[in-house]
Amino acid sequence: MAEPARGRGRPRAWHDKSEQNTIKSLDRAMEVLERLSEMTKGATLSQLAGDLGQSPASVYRVLFTLEARGIVDFDGGPQTWHIGAGAFLIGSRFLRRTSLIERALPVLRALMEATGETANLGVQQAGQVLFLSQVETHATIRAFFPPGTVSPMHASGIGKALLAQRGAGQVARILDEHGLARFTEFTFVTRDALLADLAETRARGYAVDGEEKNIGMRCVAAPIFDMHGEAVAGISVSGPSSRIPIEAIPAFGAQVIAAALQVTQGIGGRGAG
Numbered sequence: 001m002a003e004p005a006r007g008r009g010r011p012r013a014w015h016d017k018s019e020q021n022t023i024k025s026l027d028r029a030m031e032v033l034e035r036l037s038e039m040t041k042g043a044t045l046s047q048l049a050g051d052l053g054q055s056p057a058s059v060y061r062v063l064f065t066l067e068a069r070g071i072v073d074f075d076g077g078p079q080t081w082h083i084g085a086g087a088f089l090i091g092s093r094f095l096r097r098t099s100l101i102e103r104a105l106p107v108l109r110a111l112m113e114a115t116g117e118t119a120n121l122g123v124q125q126a127g128q129v130l131f132l133s134q135v136e137t138h139a140t141i142r143a144f145f146p147p148g149t150v151s152p153m154h155a156s157g158i159g160k161a162l163l164a165q166r167g168a169g170q171v172a173r174i175l176d177e178h179g180l181a182r183f184t185e186f187t188f189v190t191r192d193a194l195l196a197d198l199a200e201t202r203a204r205g206y207a208v209d210g211e212e213k214n215i216g217m218r219c220v221a222a223p224i225f226d227m228h229g230e231a232v233a234g235i236s237v238s239g240p241s242s243r244i245p246i247e248a249i250p251a252f253g254a255q256v257i258a259a260a261l262q263v264t265q266g267i268g269g270r271g272a273g
Contacts, residue, residue, distance in 0.1 A: 028062065029062045029065070031054075032062045032063065032066075033062075033072070033087070036072060036083055037087070042078075042080035043080060043081055044079055044080055045081070048081065063081055066084075067084070070085055070087075070089075071084050071086040071087045071090075091148065099266075099267060100121075100123075100132070100224075100232070100263070100267055101132055103266035104235065104266075105133060105135070107119075108120070108133060109135050110259070111235070111255065111259045112137055116137060116138075116243070117139075117243065117244065118134060118136050118137045118142050119135045119237050119259075120133070120134050120145055120158065120237070121234070122145075122151075122236070124159075127173075127174045127177050128159075128178065129153055129234075130148070130150050131148070131149045132233075133147055134146065134147065139239070139243070141239075141240050143238035145238070151213065152181060152213075154175070154180050154188055155188070155212040156212075156213060156221075157219030157220060157221030157234070157236045157238065158219075158221045158233075160198060160221070161206065161207035161222055162231050162234050163198055164199075164202040166231075171195075171198070175191060183214070184213065184214065186211045186212045186215075206222045206252075206253035206256055206257055207221045207222070207234075208253075210246075211241060216241050217238060218239065218244040220237055220253050220256050221236030221237075222234065222235060222256040222257045222259070223260060223272075224260050224263045224264050225264045225269040225271055225272060226264075226267065227268050227270065229271060229272050232269075233263070235259050235260045235263060237252055237255070
C-alpha cells in the first residue's frame with residue numbers, strides 16, 4: 001500500500017524546534033538584517049559588529065551577500081550600510097497573504113475624505129501595532145505612520161482598540177513583555193489606569209489616543225473583526241489636536257466605527273462574540 005502523502009513544505013519532524021534544525025549562519029544573517037532595519041540612518045560595519053557581538057569579518061560577509069541581492073545597500077561616502085529596495089519588495093509581498101489591505105484601502109480613502117484626517121490600518125504583531133496601510137490627508141500638518149512602522153499598543157489608538165477586545169490574560173502577557181513606557185504626560189503608565197481606559201473603549205466601541213504618544217496629536221480608532229468575531233486589525237484617523245478637539249471625538253468615533261464595520265463585512269467578518 002502506498003504511504004500516505006505528507007504535507008508539502010514541512011518535514012515529518014517540523015515541530016522539532018531544537019538547535020539541530022537551526023541554520024546558524026542564516027540565523028546570524030537575520031540578526032544583522034533585523035538590527036540594520038532598526039537603524040534609520042544606517043550603520044557602519046563596526047557599529048553593527050559591536051551591537052551584535054559578532055566579528056566585523058562575519059558581519060561583512062553577511063552584508064556583502066545581502067548586497068548582491070539588493071537586500072542592503074552600501075553608501076561609500078559615510079561608509080554606512082542601509083536596508084535596500086530588495087528588502088522592501090520581499091516584505092511587501094506579505095500583504096498578498098490577505099484581502100485585508102485590498103478591502104480596507106477604499107474605506108481608508110473614504111474615511112480620509114470624510115474626516116479630512118489621515119486614515120490608518122494596523123494589526124497586532126508581536127505585542128505591538130504594525131501599520132499596514134495609510135491614506136494621508138491633504139492638509140499640510142498631518143500624522144505619518146508609513147507601512148512597516150510599529151508602535152506600542154498602550155499608547156496607540158489602534159493598539160488600545162485591539163487590547164480592549166483581548167482577554168485579561170492576553171493583555172497581562174503583552175504588558176508583562178512590553179511594559180508601559182511613558183511618552184507624554186498623558187500616557188497611561190499604570191495598569192489600573194490603562195485597564196479602566198480599555199473598559200471605556202470597549203463600552204463605547206472606539207479608542208482614543210489623547211496625545212499619549214505625541215503631544216499635539218490625537219487618534220480615534222475602532223477594531224475590525226474576522227469571521228470568528230476576533231479583532232484582527234484596527235482602523236483609525238489621526239491628526240493634530242486642534243483639528244480633532246475633545247468635543248468632536250464622538251463624531252470621529254462614529255465614523256471610524258462605521259469604517260471598521262465596512263471592512264469587517266468586506267472580509268466576511270462579524271462583530272465581537
